[in-house]
Amino acid sequence: MPPSDTLNKLYVEITTACNLDCTMCERRTWAEPFGHMPLATFEDLMEQIGRLPAPPIIHFGGYGEPMVHPHFLKLVALAKATGAKVEMTTNGHLLNRDMAEALIDLDLDRIMVSIDGVRPEIYHNIRVRGSYSQVIENFRHLRRLKLRKGGRHSNPQVGIAFVAMKSNVADIQKLPWLAVYIGAWDIQVSNVVPHYPEMEAEILYERSLTSAAYRASRWVPNMRLPKFDMDEHTQKPVGELFDSIVSLSWFNGSLSQSSNYCRFVHEGYAVIRRDGEVSPCLPLLHDHPVYLHGRRKDVTRHALGNINQKPLDEIWNSPEYKAFRANVREFPFSPCTTCGGCERFSANHVDCSHNTFPTCGGCVWAQGIVQCP
Known part of the structure; x- marks a missing residue:
C-alpha cells in the first residue's frame, strides 16, 4: 500500500466558532451558521480510530478555535486515549493558567499558535478582537509550567503559524526571536488566501504562480x-x-517539488468536519470564494462520506476515495493558478482539460503557496 493510501493524519474540526474575527479568515464569507461538533459524534470517531491498526495523528484544527468547544478538555483526553499523537492549532487567547496546566497533564503533544504580527499594532490590525500581550503571556506561562513540571522539552511542544501578507511580511525577521521568547521550536510561514477582493492586494505570490523556478x-x-x-x-x-x-x-x-503536489493526498491526510463529513482536504471542507488574477472562484465543498453513517476506515478505503487520491496524485488538472483566463475558472466543477468535480487546478495549496500545520 503506498504511503498516501495509509491514513497518517486526521484534522478534526471540533468547532467553527471562534473568539476572534481575523481579517483573512474564510469564515467571514460563509452563509452557514457556526457551531460545535456533538460530543457523541466525537466519541464515535475516537472509537473508530481505536479500531484502526495504528492511530493517525489527530490535529484539532479547521475553521474555528478549538478551545471554545464546551467539552474541549474531554475531547483531548478521548483523543489521547486512542494512543494517537494529538496536536492543535489555536489563537492562544484561551490558554489561561488552568488550561495550560490541564493540557500539560493530558500530555497534549503539540500546539501551533497563530501569530500574524510580532509588532502589536500589526497583530491587532489582522487579528480583530485579539490581544497580542495576552497571547505572549499565556505562552510564557506555559513555558514556565513546562520547566517546573518536566524540563523544556516536555509536552506540549510549541510552534508558531504565521500567515504572510504585504502588511506583515516585515515581521518575519522577528519570528526567531519571538519563538525563543515563548519557547517555540517550530515556525511555519504560509501565504494568505484572498477570500474577498481587497485581500488580493495583500498576496506575496503574484510572480511565484507563474515563475519557471518553481516548475x-x-x-x-x-x-x-x-x-x-x-x-x-x-x-x-x-x-x-x-x-x-x-x-x-x-x-x-x-523547488518544483512543491508544484502540483497535494500534501493531503500524497501524505495521507483527511479532514472531519464538525458534522461528521469526511473531506479529502481543508480547502474542500466548506463552500467559499477565492480571488486570483482579479477574478472570483467559488469553491464548492466535497465530502466522501460521513462518520455518523459509515466507519472512517470504510470511507477511507472506499473505491471512490481511492480513485480520488489516485487522480490527485496524477494531477491532470488545468493550470488555473497560472492562467485563470477562461470561464471555467469561476468554479471547481469542470476545467478545460475536461476534468470534473472537484477540479484542483485552481488550488493554491497544491502549488506550495499555502501550508497547513
Missing part, C-alpha cells in the same frame, strides 16, 4: 545551486533567477 519542465533548463552566503554579492543575482526561464534546485532539493 519542472523539459522546455527549460534546471539549475542546481549550492549553499552560499546570502549577502550583497548574492542577493540580487539569485533573486533575479526566480524571474528567469530556469527551474531551480537548491541544496539538492528541487
Whole structure:
C-alpha cells in the first residue's frame, strides 16, 4: 500500500466558532451558521480510530478555535486515549493558567499558535478582537509550567503559524526571536488566501504562480545551486533567477517539488468536519470564494462520506476515495493558478482539460503557496 493510501493524519474540526474575527479568515464569507461538533459524534470517531491498526495523528484544527468547544478538555483526553499523537492549532487567547496546566497533564503533544504580527499594532490590525500581550503571556506561562513540571522539552511542544501578507511580511525577521521568547521550536510561514477582493492586494505570490523556478519542465533548463552566503554579492543575482526561464534546485532539493503536489493526498491526510463529513482536504471542507488574477472562484465543498453513517476506515478505503487520491496524485488538472483566463475558472466543477468535480487546478495549496500545520 503506498504511503498516501495509509491514513497518517486526521484534522478534526471540533468547532467553527471562534473568539476572534481575523481579517483573512474564510469564515467571514460563509452563509452557514457556526457551531460545535456533538460530543457523541466525537466519541464515535475516537472509537473508530481505536479500531484502526495504528492511530493517525489527530490535529484539532479547521475553521474555528478549538478551545471554545464546551467539552474541549474531554475531547483531548478521548483523543489521547486512542494512543494517537494529538496536536492543535489555536489563537492562544484561551490558554489561561488552568488550561495550560490541564493540557500539560493530558500530555497534549503539540500546539501551533497563530501569530500574524510580532509588532502589536500589526497583530491587532489582522487579528480583530485579539490581544497580542495576552497571547505572549499565556505562552510564557506555559513555558514556565513546562520547566517546573518536566524540563523544556516536555509536552506540549510549541510552534508558531504565521500567515504572510504585504502588511506583515516585515515581521518575519522577528519570528526567531519571538519563538525563543515563548519557547517555540517550530515556525511555519504560509501565504494568505484572498477570500474577498481587497485581500488580493495583500498576496506575496503574484510572480511565484507563474515563475519557471518553481516548475519542472523539459522546455527549460534546471539549475542546481549550492549553499552560499546570502549577502550583497548574492542577493540580487539569485533573486533575479526566480524571474528567469530556469527551474531551480537548491541544496539538492528541487523547488518544483512543491508544484502540483497535494500534501493531503500524497501524505495521507483527511479532514472531519464538525458534522461528521469526511473531506479529502481543508480547502474542500466548506463552500467559499477565492480571488486570483482579479477574478472570483467559488469553491464548492466535497465530502466522501460521513462518520455518523459509515466507519472512517470504510470511507477511507472506499473505491471512490481511492480513485480520488489516485487522480490527485496524477494531477491532470488545468493550470488555473497560472492562467485563470477562461470561464471555467469561476468554479471547481469542470476545467478545460475536461476534468470534473472537484477540479484542483485552481488550488493554491497544491502549488506550495499555502501550508497547513
